[in-house]
Structures are given as C-alpha cells and as structure tokens.
Amino acid sequence: MFPTAFPDSGSRIGIFKDSVKEEDLPQVLRWLDFLVSDAGEKLWYWGPKSAGLFEEKDGKRVYKDKALEDQMVYSKPGTKAQEYGLKLWDGSNDDRTKSDFISFTGKGIYYPPNWYDKQRSKEEALTYFEMSRAERAPTTDTLTPKIYSYLTAVPEADKAWKARKALEDSLTKVLVARNDAEFDKLFADFLATAEKNGYTDALKDKIEAAFRETNKAYMPNLEK
Known part of the structure; x- marks a missing residue:
C-alpha cells in the first residue's frame, strides 16, 4: 500500500513482480477484488464467522465482546479491534490503527455504526443536531459560475x-x-x-x- 495526498490514506496498491510469482498474480487480484466486495467489507469489520466475534439475529449483528462493541460501534478508545485484526476508523489510544485488509471507501452498509441497532444517549445530542439559521442570507454572485467539461x-x-x-x-x-x-x-x-x-x-x-x-x-x- 502506498500513501497519497490524503492523510492516513493508503489508497494506492503496488504489486512488485520480484515478490509475486506469475502464477500467483491471479490469486492476488482475486483477493483484492474480494476485499472491496460486500463480503469483504463484512470481513474488515466483523472478522470471519469462525472467529466467533459476533452473534447474528434477524439480519443484525452484535459483538459478543462489550469492549469491542464500544470501540467499533461507539468510537470509544480501545485496543480490542487491533487485537482481533479488524478494520479501525476511530482515533484509538493504540497505535496499531492499520489492519492487513485493503478497503476502498469503507463505511458502507456493513460498517458497524450503520448496521448496528445503536443505543442513543443524551451525550450524543450535539452529534446529530446542531443550530443554524432557518433561512439563508441573500447573496449576490459577481461572476456567473462556469461548469467546465x-x-x-x-x-x-x-x-x-x-x-x-x-x-x-x-x-x-x-x-x-x-x-x-x-x-x-x-x-x-x-x-x-x-x-x-x-x-x-x-x-x-x-x-x-x-x-x-x-x-x-x-x-x-x-x-x-
């Protein structure tokens, strides 16, 4: 993975021919293709079923480990996600913030805060609501915007x-x-x-x- 101009974004992939045999390249490409699929996204955040990190019922998943739930769903600092090798987005107090999984945009339908039946608390009020003007103040554009194609x-x-x-x-x-x-x-x-x-x-x-x-x-x- 190579860094880009975006902070903390290893979003460029390089495969060096001296480190991958020709006959292994198709399997490497299939693995990358899998990781950016829906099934791959589940793997980033939830791990394989065989690891036993979650329970699933009525199309929803729940982490068995409360500390892992706090970290993955409620963005609380922790180290459980790193210990299990899961994809991590929060500002953790552990410096192992990268996993071996290659992800694309992330935060899709299987991203824990999106998929989870979250319990809201009053402390989160400012996270979901904010004050703003009821109406926009009038403005005058001095130049007509150009849409360039x-x-x-x-x-x-x-x-x-x-x-x-x-x-x-x-x-x-x-x-x-x-x-x-x-x-x-x-x-x-x-x-x-x-x-x-x-x-x-x-x-x-x-x-x-x-x-x-x-x-x-x-x-x-x-x-x-």
Whole structure:
C-alpha cells in the first residue's frame, strides 16, 4: 500500500513482480477484488464467522465482546479491534490503527455504526443536531459560475474518451507482462494505441486552451 495526498490514506496498491510469482498474480487480484466486495467489507469489520466475534439475529449483528462493541460501534478508545485484526476508523489510544485488509471507501452498509441497532444517549445530542439559521442570507454572485467539461468543449477529447476501452485493455496487458521483453512490447503497443485513439500532446494542449478560455475571468488570479 502506498500513501497519497490524503492523510492516513493508503489508497494506492503496488504489486512488485520480484515478490509475486506469475502464477500467483491471479490469486492476488482475486483477493483484492474480494476485499472491496460486500463480503469483504463484512470481513474488515466483523472478522470471519469462525472467529466467533459476533452473534447474528434477524439480519443484525452484535459483538459478543462489550469492549469491542464500544470501540467499533461507539468510537470509544480501545485496543480490542487491533487485537482481533479488524478494520479501525476511530482515533484509538493504540497505535496499531492499520489492519492487513485493503478497503476502498469503507463505511458502507456493513460498517458497524450503520448496521448496528445503536443505543442513543443524551451525550450524543450535539452529534446529530446542531443550530443554524432557518433561512439563508441573500447573496449576490459577481461572476456567473462556469461548469467546465472538456468533453463538450473539445470534440477530439470526446472522441478519445469514447475509445478509452481499447486504451484500458492494452494497459491491462502491460500490467500482467510475464517478463521484461514482453513488457517492452506491450508497453510499446499501449503507446501506439494511445496515439491512435487521440491521447496525444496535441489533445492535452487543446484541453488546456479550452480550460483557459472557459475560465479567462479567473486566470489572472490563478497565475499569480
């Protein structure tokens, strides 16, 4: 997992060819695919059924361990989730906040606070309600907002976007090349496919020109 610009977000995956055998790669990809499925999300937060961490009744799950429930459902500090290797979102008092599970967006329908029959308390009142104005104060916009779309502004971009499947298919072949020689050939084919379908420097320049024209009222500020 690689870090990104988002804090605490290991959302880029790298598979090094020297560490994974060619015949094992399909299984690795199937595992990643499973982890971002509904079944995978259940595994992040609840563990396998064989671990016996929860009871299930009428389509709902309840953690057997009260300390684990407090941590996973009510976001209280604790160490139980780490001990069981579950996916953790809270600001725990334990520094083992990462599990071995690869997740995508998370907090879906099987995220414990969403799936659980939570017991509300008066201390949570400000979590779910807040004060605000009954009506919005009137405002006046000095510039008309522009909705920018390079697909409508640049016909060549629309044509290239519609041909993206050929580009994606050729890139997929590059990712599973069996050796350096095959990689070089497939990568050259990928570049040729990109060129053929309009993914060129000339298209990039046209998109940039369209962006500058659409946003010319803002460009002096952006270029300072």
